[in-house]
Amino acid sequence: MNTQLLDLMKQRRTIYHLGKNVQFDQAELYRYIKEIVRYTPSAFNSQPVRAVVLFNEHHAALWDIVETTLEEKVAPDAFLRTKAKISSFRDAYASILFYTDMDVVKDYTDNPALATYQYQEYNWSEEAQGNAQFAVWTGLEENGLGVNIQHYDPLINAAVASRFEIPASWQLRAEMNFGSIEKPADAKEFMDDEDRFKLFQ
Template sequence: MNTQLLDLMKKRRTIYELGKDVKISQADLYEYIKEVIRYTPSAFNSQPVRAVVLFNEQHDQLWDLTGEILKEKLEPDAFLRTKAKMETFKQSFGSILFFADMDVVKAYADNPKIATYQYDEYNWSEQAQGNAQFAVWTGLEENGLEVNIQHYNPLISAAVKAEFKLPSSWQLRAEMNFGSIEGNAKDKDFIDDETRFKLFQ
């Protein structure tokens, strides 16, 4: 069997120590990310995933803004650790904000032609998110970059939409940092196959 995809999946890890030593241009990365998301599957080809790619000062602004919001939510000692984490994120080459366009999700959920599935459309939009994030992550891995994914939504959702003037229907689902590999990934543990899989022949 061909194992190119599986080999990439085995290499994929969360790495927090990311850097800016990236040889691929920002323009090429942006086009590549768009193409990967464009060809990511979604239920009924509804295409609910939206993405915002941030480089340079805009990338820094995301994590400065996140830090400002969290400062109001955390005790001073806890915020010191969070502030250090924000600075680590800023060291990465760029970030991708993943959104679900809830106008699209609701339109499919309310479509009488597929009324049987209306309650599943929200779940399927999350599947589309997972597909897109995994595809982008694996694609960046293939190009020698690494990634970590954060979930500061919904705490930062309103502020991010206001800062970058995004549509109100866009719901923030994840924040992905990417860049050159400057640290090691931890080993990945797996639960027992007997717990996770069943085969009927």
């Protein structure tokens, strides 16, 4: 069997030590990310995933928002660790904000032809999110870039929406950082197969 996809999946890891030593043009990266999201599957081809790509000062502004927001929420003695973590995200080359357009979810929920499934569209939109995030992540790793993904929503939603003029119907689902790999990930551990898989022949 061909194993190209499997090999790429094995290469995909969470990289926390990211840098700005990226040789790709920003316009090229943006086109590449758009194409991956465009071709990501979604239920009924509903296409609920939205992506906002942040370079340069816009990337830094995202993590400034996160830092300011968490400083108001985290105890002072714990905030030093939080601040250091956020600083490492700011050290990355760029960020991608992944959103779900809730108007799309509502349209499908209200569609009489889909009445049998009306309570499932949000779940399906989450599947589309997972597909898109995994595909972008793997694609960036294929090109030698490191990636990590964070979830500071909903704490930062309002401030981020204001700063980047996000439509009201877009719900923030994840914040992805990418950049040069300054330190590789540790070895990955896996649970026992018998606890995870079943085979009937």
